[in-house]
Amino acid sequence: MAHRYRLDPEPAAESMLVRHCSDARFVWNLALEQANSRRPGRGPTPGAAARMRQLAEARRHSWLGEGSSSVQQQALRDFDQALKNWWAGTHRRPRWRKAGRDEGFCVRDVTVVKLNRKWATVFVPKCGPVRFRLSRPLPAEHGMARITLDRAGRWHVSFAAPQPPVVRVEGGAAVGIDRGVATTIATSDGQMLRIPSAPKLQAKLGRLHRRLARQQPGSGRRAKTKAEIGRTHARITDRRNDWIEKTTTALIRDHDVIVLEDLATKNMVRRPHPKPDPDAPGAFLPNGAAAKAGLNRVIQWSCWGRFERRLTDKATASGVTVMFVDPRHSSQTCPACDHVAPENRESQAVFRCVRCGHCAHADTNAATIILARGLRLAPAPGQGAFARVSPTAASAAGTTRRTAA
Template sequence: MLTGRKYRLDFTPEQGEFAERIGGACRSVWNTALEQRRIYRRRGGWIGYHDQARQVAEAKDDFPWLAEVPGHCLQQALIDLDQACARHGTWKVRWKSKVANPPSFRFPEGGKITVERLNRRWARVKLPKLGWVRFRLTRPLGGKAKNATVSRDGEHWYISFLVEDAVTPPERHADPGSAVGIDRGVVKVVTRSDGRFHHRVFARDREVEHAKKLQRDFVRTAKGSARRKEAAGRVAAMARKVRRRREDFAAKTAHTLATGFEMVVFEALTTKNMTAGVEPRPDPEQPGAFLPNGAAAKTGLNRSILDKGWYRIELATRSRARYTGTHVITVNPAYTSQTCNVCTVVDRKSRESQAVFRCTSCGHIEHADVNAAKNVLTAGRAEFAQPRPGVRAGARKPRNRVGRKANRQATAAQSTATAGSGLAGIPRL
């Protein structure tokens, strides 16, 4: 199966600087190519990957900073852009900014990547133009690398390999028939239908206060100043620390769930429950209206510090499930918190408080989240017993990288019209 392996690189200062330049070139290529696509679209035309790749190759003669970096990384940036545009539309794909997008670039050809083990702790990888780079071998690579992505997170550089580990998925889960429903929440991050919880505090109250202070400090600094850069670094470092805890928690929870159960049922996340925890305040002056609660202002903090990582848990479980033969399914979350799991009566009033469910019909009392998780499991069993064809989440039809036939023809028409002008339509960098 294909799997990911991430290690911290030990660049020499020169390699670090060069990597920074490769990342910069890929970002420029992304932004320029996106701008070009938009210009074409405004004129009613279309330009695709092949033309853009050719133009980048040609531009290397004029721009030494393009010529010095590995060409495959630039091509990969164009492929990524092509896929992003196909998936989200040319107008929704975003620019890459130097501040918001740390450098990241991919070497798409596994055949050009050589990995050697040096000793028990260290290995080295040979990357095109970067040469040999050492990295701490925190776990075995476990197979042949199919590609490698180099990225910087804060002050450190990392390499992620896509590895074919030659493991075949099991025919059936080790514990056939076992199933669990999951309720994701704020008070407990994960509540299971069997009454167990998985919880961790990702940021203690003191840390949240500290993050708020760092955020305030950042806002007070002047744009473009050295202080601002420093303040931004501190905000990012704090966010990184919290994110690591979240990632660790998600991985461990996913492992427990996937090894323990043949079926794991989540409630499908909606925009509404994704932003839970930020409740609007009723306006006392105007009944029915709500006051702004600073939610927009807090979005950054919510995302980086207060986020519970609900989606990450699901992703991690799906990833782990491939190795254990677990089925991960999602069900409609409607009424799971208001339905009695014993008598199935739906009543909003049954949810007595945040923590307690007391059925208004049969009197059943249970922890509110456990009751919800049980309903999620019930819904999951029903769904799994009768899978509806075409409705279940699954493979998206793969898109042709070059676009549809009509698009190809449009491109051909455009490129003959603009042939000979080099980087036609691309604003000069």
């Protein structure tokens, strides 16, 4: 994780920061194009050292030379690291950086000076010291700083720092968590938590997008609308992230063992396959794409992936065990008699076992089943019952990702 602070650049420094962002983006996109355009017979893609030499050459003959060499070199190093991460399978393929969306650059071996209790400065090449607000303690070491501009026009500086542990008292409590659409998080002890929806901000976004569509490309009014869209998105995202931080901290504080379903959220938001019409070549039958798109939107809105990542980060730092179990039929299984049937789930909210009549809230019931599956796995780790221990588990001590066979 990273410690992030609001950066407060002077106007002159800000224009230089914008310049660094565009340089870093340009160098990154150039390296990506080079890597993407590899064709048989055209020789190998240049390696990291060759790319560095090409950058030095380009700096002698182009406008790149006026920018900061260390920012540009760091962009290349970032790209090499991104390629390595992609090959290692831990990250997705490096993507194009788009102006206005992915604005940022890195500064290596950064110098940070604390001015007083509230302010510190970070040294940026060709800008000098730029001050930032000390909203939390500085990490002990800050080797690399990343400076970013978000879509709401806010500058931030962030330093890599270990996740601080959550202050907690061990009580031996275990909890199962069911992630859903109607209720974002249902726990086995009966809590129903919903990520904040923002209907007013969503409506505002709709209005702004309609206004944007009517405005002249390149006009000042259009730019204003775009900035307002960015700020609105940022407000929604901030609200959801705040909810995720508070919810995960509370869960870690109150439990020693947390059991989640092993969800491949990425696969869950895929589009349905098109259904060709056998009677009319070139035509297609309804495949439920619109309904799936709506569900996908809710799944993405729920930020299950981010929730899981933050929960495991905090668990690892705080000595809490997070387990992942097979999610199949968790909403159809009766905790009283183990009967599995789709009819058990009477409606979205009600679970009623058709065999023994056990009745509960459907989401709480699923969370209870998930907890039971986790506890069944818990006593004998690493034995026959575990079909898979994912590589992420090995790297994150204290966090176990297991799936029942």
